Amino acid sequence: MSKQSDLRHEIVALIPRLRRFARGLTGNQTDADDLVQVALEKALTRLHQFEPGTRLDSWLYRIVQTSFLDDRRKAQRRETEMAGDQLENLPNAAQQGDTEQSAGLADIDRALAVLPDEQRLIVVAVLVEGHSYREVADMMALPIGTVMSRLSRARKALQAALSGGTER
Numbered sequence: 001m002s003k004q005s006d007l008r009h010e011i012v013a014l015i016p017r018l019r020r021f022a023r024g025l026t027g028n029q030t031d032a033d034d035l036v037q038v039a040l041e042k043a044l045t046r047l048h049q050f051e052p053g054t055r056l057d058s059w060l061y062r063i064v065q066t067s068f069l070d071d072r073r074k075a076q077r078r079e080t081e082m083a084g085d086q087l088e089n090l091p092n093a094a095q096q097g098d099t100e101q102s103a104g105l106a107d108i109d110r111a112l113a114v115l116p117d118e119q120r121l122i123v124v125a126v127l128v129e130g131h132s133y134r135e136v137a138d139m140m141a142l143p144i145g146t147v148m149s150r151l152s153r154a155r156k157a158l159q160a161a162l163s164g165g166t167e168r
Contacts, residue, residue, distance in 0.1 A: 004047060010056050011043060017057065017129060018064055024124030025068045027109045035071070039064040058139045065121055065140065072117060111161035119154035122147055 018039065022032035043050075043063050050059055112120055125136045126147075133151075137144040 007047060007050065011060065014057055014060055018060055021061060021124055021129050022064055024112065024128045025120060027113050035064060035068055039067045042067065061139050069117060107162060111158050114161065115154055115157055119150050122150045123154045126151055
């Protein structure tokens, strides 16, 4: 197999992780799948830009992150609110399956939706995907202290939102 073919197989193996990451960013699976598709298209058309010897997952997470932020900026320019769209869709999710569990997930989605993008990205990468602070710092080209402080602020905001407080 060629190196490009090997990379493509590795990319396919990473899709479930990319979908989880994107789900945490967007707040719903439909938008997450769209985001992953856009990111994979970018990755495959720019496969020649991947530097052998570096982490493929970090490269792909960065593409997902950048695509997400680009989409958010476009949406803001068009004066559409992603969080408002997510909140409209949440009651439908709560009606499916186990109501109590769905309601809990809806609360988490709402709490995540109000976090600033830079905090939400780190929460999803560390708490959902299980990446270390160092991995997230490398992935997002940030100092590790910035990752730690953003995660700390995000945890406090999530805790306040989930307990009914308004702290942020």
